[in-house]
Amino acid sequence: MENRIKTLFNQKSQELLSVYFTAGYPNLEDTVPIILELEKNGVDLIEIGMPFSDPLADGPTIQQSSTIALRNGMTMPKLFEQLKHIRKYTQIPLVLMGYLNPVMQYGVERFCQEASEIGIDGIILPDLPLSDYVRDYKSLFEQHNLNKIFLISPQTTEQRIREIDSHTNGFIYMVSSASVTGSTNGNAMANTDYFQRVAGMQLQNPGIIGFGIHNRETFTQACNYASGAIIGSAFIKALVQEGSLQHNIQTFIQSIKQEA
Amino acid sequence: MNYKVDENGFYGKFGGAYIPEMLYPNVEELRQNYLKIMQEPDFQEELQALLKDYVGRPTPLYFAKRLSKKYNTNIYLKREDLNHTGAHKINNTVGQVLMAKRLGKKRIIAETGAGQHGVATATVCALMGLECIVYMGEVDIQRQAPNVARMKMLGAMVVPATSGSKTLKDATNEAIRDWINNPEDTYYIIGSVVGPHPYPDMVARFQSVISEEIKAQLKEKTGNENPDYVVACVGGGSNAAGAFYHYLDTPEVKLIAVEAAGLGIDSGESAATSVLGREGIIHGSRTLLMQTEDGQVTEPYSISAGLDYPGVGPLHAHLHQSGRAIFESITDDEALQAVLELTRLEGIIPALESAHALAALGKIGAKPNETIVVNLSGRGDKDLTTYLDRFELHGK
Numbered sequence A: 001m002e003n004r005i006k007t008l009f010n011q012k013s014q015e016l017l018s019v020y021f022t023a024g025y026p027n028l029e030d031t032v033p034i035i036l037e038l039e040k041n042g043v044d045l046i047e048i049g050m051p052f053s054d055p056l057a058d059g060p061t062i063q064q065s066s067t068i069a070l071r072n073g074m075t076m077p078k079l080f081e082q083l084k085h086i087r088k089y090t091q092i093p094l095v096l097m098g099y100l101n102p103v104m105q106y107g108v109e110r111f112c113q114e115a116s117e118i119g120i121d122g123i124i125l126p127d128l129p130l131s132d133y134v135r136d137y138k139s140l141f142e143q144h145n146l147n148k149i150f151l152i153s154p155q156t157t158e159q160r161i162r163e164i165d166s167h168t169n170g171f172i173y174m175v176s177s178a179s180v181t182g183s184t185n186g187n188a189m190a191n192t193d194y195f196q197r198v199a200g201m202q203l204q205n206p207g208i209i210g211f212g213i214h215n216r217e218t219f220t221q222a223c224n225y226a227s228g229a230i231i232g233s234a235f236i237k238a239l240v241q242e243g244s245l246q247h248n249i250q251t252f253i254q255s256i257k258q259e260a
Numbered sequence B: 001m002n003y004k005v006d007e008n009g010f011y012g013k014f015g016g017a018y019i020p021e022m023l024y025p026n027v028e029e030l031r032q033n034y035l036k037i038m039q040e041p042d043f044q045e046e047l048q049a050l051l052k053d054y055v056g057r058p059t060p061l062y063f064a065k066r067l068s069k070k071y072n073t074n075i076y077l078k079r080e081d082l083n084h085t086g087a088h089k090i091n092n093t094v095g096q097v098l099m100a101k102r103l104g105k106k107r108i109i110a111e112t113g114a115g116q117h118g119v120a121t122a123t124v125c126a127l128m129g130l131e132c133i134v135y136m137g138e139v140d141i142q143r144q145a146p147n148v149a150r151m152k153m154l155g156a157m158v159v160p161a162t163s164g165s166k167t168l169k170d171a172t173n174e175a176i177r178d179w180i181n182n183p184e185d186t187y188y189i190i191g192s193v194v195g196p197h198p199y200p201d202m203v204a205r206f207q208s209v210i211s212e213e214i215k216a217q218l219k220e221k222t223g224n225e226n227p228d229y230v231v232a233c234v235g236g237g238s239n240a241a242g243a244f245y246h247y248l249d250t251p252e253v254k255l256i257a258v259e260a261a262g263l264g265i266d267s268g269e270s271a272a273t274s275v276l277g278r279e280g281i282i283h284g285s286r287t288l289l290m291q292t293e294d295g296q297v298t299e300p301y302s303i304s305a306g307l308d309y310p311g312v313g314p315l316h317a318h319l320h321q322s323g324r325a326i327f328e329s330i331t332d333d334e335a336l337q338a339v340l341e342l343t344r345l346e347g348i349i350p351a352l353e354s355a356h357a358l359a360a361l362g363k364i365g366a367k368p369n370e371t372i373v374v375n376l377s378g379r380g381d382k383d384l385t386t387y388l389d390r391f392e393l394h395g396k
């Protein structure tokens, strides 16, 4: 079967809306309902955060959601159990995102095997070095039809971006500005030189911009330079507003997709 | 067996640089330049002058007569407590601040546990006129108040870390996040032999002056540069790395690394990583790590803020696994006893961290003709409130 991320980009190359949420937050069993609700509201791609105790690249919102998810009892086996039958209900591309240590303890091979059985399409592990991936894991990921998605930042050199591009399939995760997730001080989209530079590089993979995208304005700006954008912290904040999960998801996604 | 870092940044299977891409340019810049800069004659000249006239090196190697008598052996104390600012930490910060200047950085960040590394960083930043931000766990801000006051006096901004156990691990997370947020002008002075390559190697090299001096001083005092034992406490492991460094390839010198057992190894309140940890990744390094079955980092505990860390540097993970170093663990109570013992026998008030190394003296079983060097990593001024409380000396 073709990887669903690839299928998605073949069908649509603009204004892709990708949403990140932390599995097991706000409640342990919310993982699947959130996925289905996101799909219903027209989201194109979903990143399921695997919570970690020490998320180095994350700001306070994702840190806190991770702490609560872990307190709720989220673990890797639990997450795989929750997702076991997800492909009966939806064909939306699903990406697992988390830190290397829990994956390492689970066993990278077992992790890839089970993710692929469930129908996961891509993996993001920000602290897995490119060189280790290429040496130890690339063939394993490819064998399981899992796209390995890498991050680049405004400081990443052109040479390194090209190297990353050559080992990536799926898309390139363009970190919007020098910051951890969830920062809304300063404009996430201020660094237009960087976006233009990357857009002009004619990479083989499409780019999606993330970190600090939090409303329709920043989403639209990001879509001017890349195939789409990823919203994480702002969505996690929206989840715990007054009202039902369904209502909150619908309200938030509509606020991104439609002009006020 | 090789105990030096290899070209990929590993000690055996430990080490490496497991960092998000946002940190890659900075860490790579450092990796490509650190050895070259450290070898430049003008760098060495400036470093050596500061170590001598500012830090106060060489520190004495003191034969502790009454302590030796008590343990019926020959005990020398390497007096890192007599350094400017009161601990070994400044050996590293002097080196790294010069590195930061060579790399053109204007803003310095650091993490701290006991506050000694924070003070040592704030001190060199004052000396060099650089902005300084120190991340410190909220719990540690409470228990090491004198060092917080010193950092403020020196013009540093002390930022509380409020996540997790609110101690050293969490302060390190915050410092790393700051570095991600400020990739252009900021240099991160890591305080121990932890973090992504090249930090463990660079910090070990800056601390290696400790064993370089021990060798010369012991030779002068005993005619033999090699003791039978070198003993040091291990939080992240920088003072131990420095004290072991020039003995790593001399197997007849036994290396004793002392971790904090907290309330006891099996109490659930401990920081003895070599006993309780498994291979994992923390702060950019593959090393031994206290963690749950699911790979979540465990919150450690020790009375000593400087040893209250769920990992060890990758060099120490390698020394442990290869058997080159022997690891001991010491409880809060044993460490406190050792504080009182040294204070009353030798008139030296040690830091709580260093007291863990001293407490291991009773476990080594050294013979009367053997020689032990204990690295006295710091002085106890910062711990006086804890001492007065625990020894019930208030109002006496």
Ligand SMILES: Cc1ncc(COP(=O)(O)O)c(C=O)c1O
Binding pocket: B087, B088, B113, B114, B115, B116, B117, B191, B192, B193, B233, B234, B235, B236, B237, B238, B239, B240, B305, B306, B307, B351, B353, B354, B377, B378, B379
């Ligand atoms: C006096 C003293 N000794 C030891 C340590 C532990 O650090 P390391 O293991 O890096 O030497 C500290 C840390 O704060 C300290 O202040």
